Amino acid sequence: MTLRSKSLFAADPHIQSRKRADARFKLYGLAAILAGLALLAVLLGTVIGNGLGAFQQSYLTLEVELLESKLDKNGNRDIEEIKKVTTFGYDPLLTAAAERLIETQNIQTDLRAKDIAKLLSKSAVSDLRDFVVADTSRIGRTVSFDFLVNARVDGYLKGRVTRESIADDKMISAEQLDAVDQLVAAGALVKRFNLDFILGSDASDQRPEAAGIGTAMLGSLAMMLVVLVLTLPVGVSASIYLEEFAPKNRLTDLIEVNISNLAAVPSIVFGILGLAVFINILHLPMSAPLVGGLVLSLMTLPTIIISSRAAMKSVPPSIRDAALGVGASRMQAVFHHVLPLAAPGILTGTIIGLAQALGETAPLLLIGMVGFIASTTPETMGDALLAPNSALPAQIFEWAKRADPAFYERAWGGIIVLLVFLVAMNAVAILLRRRFERRW
Amino acid sequence: MSASKISARACNVFYGDTHAIKGVNVDIGSKSVTAFIGPSGCGKSTFLRCLNRMNDTIDTCRVEGTITLDGENIYDPRVDPVTLRARVGMVFQKPNPFPKSIFDNVAYGPKIHGMAKSKSDLRDIVENALRRAAIWDEVKDRLDAPGTGLSGGQQQRLCIARSIAVRPEVILFDEPTSALDPISTLKIEELIDELKRDFTIAIVTHNMQQAARCADQVAFFYLGELIEVAPAAQLFTAPKHPKTQEYITGRFG
Numbered sequence: 001m002t003l004r005s006k007s008l009f010a011a012d013p014h015i016q017s018r019k020r021a022d023a024r025f026k027l028y029g030l031a032a033i034l035a036g037l038a039l040l041a042v043l044l045g046t047v048i049g050n051g052l053g054a055f056q057q058s059y060l061t062l063e064v065e066l067l068e069s070k071l072d073k074n075g076n077r078d079i080e081e082i083k084k085v086t087t088f089g090y091d092p093l094l095t096a097a098a099e100r101l102i103e104t105q106n107i108q109t110d111l112r113a114k115d116i117a118k119l120l121s122k123s124a125v126s127d128l129r130d131f132v133v134a135d136t137s138r139i140g141r142t143v144s145f146d147f148l149v150n151a152r153v154d155g156y157l158k159g160r161v162t163r164e165s166i167a168d169d170k171m172i173s174a175e176q177l178d179a180v181d182q183l184v185a186a187g188a189l190v191k192r193f194n195l196d197f198i199l200g201s202d203a204s205d206q207r208p209e210a211a212g213i214g215t216a217m218l219g220s221l222a223m224m225l226v227v228l229v230l231t232l233p234v235g236v237s238a239s240i241y242l243e244e245f246a247p248k249n250r251l252t253d254l255i256e257v258n259i260s261n262l263a264a265v266p267s268i269v270f271g272i273l274g275l276a277v278f279i280n281i282l283h284l285p286m287s288a289p290l291v292g293g294l295v296l297s298l299m300t301l302p303t304i305i306i307s308s309r310a311a312m313k314s315v316p317p318s319i320r321d322a323a324l325g326v327g328a329s330r331m332q333a334v335f336h337h338v339l340p341l342a343a344p345g346i347l348t349g350t351i352i353g354l355a356q357a358l359g360e361t362a363p364l365l366l367i368g369m370v371g372f373i374a375s376t377t378p379e380t381m382g383d384a385l386l387a388p389n390s391a392l393p394a395q396i397f398e399w400a401k402r403a404d405p406a407f408y409e410r411a412w413g414g415i416i417v418l419l420v421f422l423v424a425m426n427a428v429a430i431l432l433r434r435r436f437e438r439r440w
Numbered sequence: 441m442s443a444s445k446i447s448a449r450a451c452n453v454f455y456g457d458t459h460a461i462k463g464v465n466v467d468i469g470s471k472s473v474t475a476f477i478g479p480s481g482c483g484k485s486t487f488l489r490c491l492n493r494m495n496d497t498i499d500t501c502r503v504e505g506t507i508t509l510d511g512e513n514i515y516d517p518r519v520d521p522v523t524l525r526a527r528v529g530m531v532f533q534k535p536n537p538f539p540k541s542i543f544d545n546v547a548y549g550p551k552i553h554g555m556a557k558s559k560s561d562l563r564d565i566v567e568n569a570l571r572r573a574a575i576w577d578e579v580k581d582r583l584d585a586p587g588t589g590l591s592g593g594q595q596q597r598l599c600i601a602r603s604i605a606v607r608p609e610v611i612l613f614d615e616p617t618s619a620l621d622p623i624s625t626l627k628i629e630e631l632i633d634e635l636k637r638d639f640t641i642a643i644v645t646h647n648m649q650q651a652a653r654c655a656d657q658v659a660f661f662y663l664g665e666l667i668e669v670a671p672a673a674q675l676f677t678a679p680k681h682p683k684t685q686e687y688i689t690g691r692f693g
Binding site: 319322329336337 | 494
């Protein structure tokens, strides 16, 4: 027997050491939580600090005279003839506009107008051409147009590019930055919110300032749609069968073990399976969200089946007994009673599966959804599913490996978009769960 | 004793390799109460669950012999257990209302069996069932409230109403009061006494006083065998078998 203290007020050594162990354990737990929170704060801080810049872009406002002599020599506004004027034809207009800018804003510089025009993005001429082709009545007028400036100037306004860092840079000179300072002071060069980053398409290596994530977002959405349409019915039916109807024998045991194992298979394995089956055998198009969705469905199915089965298993057997006891068939017992009670769990599992699929990059590497995919916003549902596209995480990966540091900022911006997506999906999961739980 | 409603002949039940019920022969009289008593694990609940084929849901369970309802073997391959369970209802040990409203709990059976032609029809069936289960006065003002929000005794009477609503011929009670307080137990016993005018009732109970109070006929099970079956008064006062004697005098069990 250990010594037990006679008084309730005096703790014996054994109790004291137990209390100390309790306190230590609580402390470990608290420390773990705090460490986790700190890491989360660092993560979010880094992502937001690096990525917010992508949501802002610098624009230079120029008064451009759309000379009829350059754009429509015959003056008959024939759209086909106007379309024949290439972007080179628009270059002189920009130079002239830059010249006028130097005069009107009284910019003190030794640079020629051509060098000032070089502050603009390489996509400036094509933006202007699109503007003219969209409405030919603009020809002959002088219009005020906000042009994207190139990534160096944009980076200078955001603090990423400094006078020291451009010492060896052939793309921009100190004189040009002097002019930029004056243009900013004059209010012609401004930084503002950039909707094109959220809605636009990816741009080539030379034009990071024009790159947007919108098209990749649509690619991801199309894939999620495919995954949802395929996995929810298949996954839920499979789990209903396995949980409620399947006999318990060797075969179903084997199936069960395999489903659990499939959930742990590395996603790249599903990628190479998709490449072999969907593209090489079935000849579905490369880089298409449909194929991406099919591959991600294979990956998501085990997750959904496992969570749906767990949700159904947690419905008390007494509910099934009650239904059978009043003469319901087994199917009625499942559909009237078990499924409604399991729905919150099934939905949560589905959305977690979808969120996992949304963030998956590896299988997309193998079916060609990574890389610069010069796609524009798909216009029809068929296009969205079959035209080559990228996906949010694949686009982020693509930007992160490009050379220009301006793309690095966009990669972080893409991560913010991806995180917003995930938070939104989780919010939907919580809302659905609440809604179904209210029906007790 | 009235004519028998259910008859079991040479009934054997196996769970895998376990022989749970051994050659039971018993007749359950029409519109009377038959109680099954015996120590824990003696097979009385298993036997009760055979009477409406609730054991079908257990994969390893196998039933041999015949059990007839009005002369028809309920284990005949032509018998649909769903039809059988509509005629032989069941009330379970733990009250298990559906997590739905009181009204929907009672209306569920009539709905799936297509017993109500209109909404007012359905309301009448529900009201009638709740009245007969002696719970109408307590819940008539809150039929939309969840059935799971009632007290244990009320929940059990709701479950009885749910069974009655399907208009079965037989109602099986599997230890219906073991989770209830004495007052609720009393109400359920009074209810069973009332219900036997219209239904054939079989009840499993641990409580010998309950069997003595409610039952017309008592069957004593021991280790899977039916030791003795006799009218209640006779079994409790002059048991024929020494095991029965020992059990009812509290020597074991």
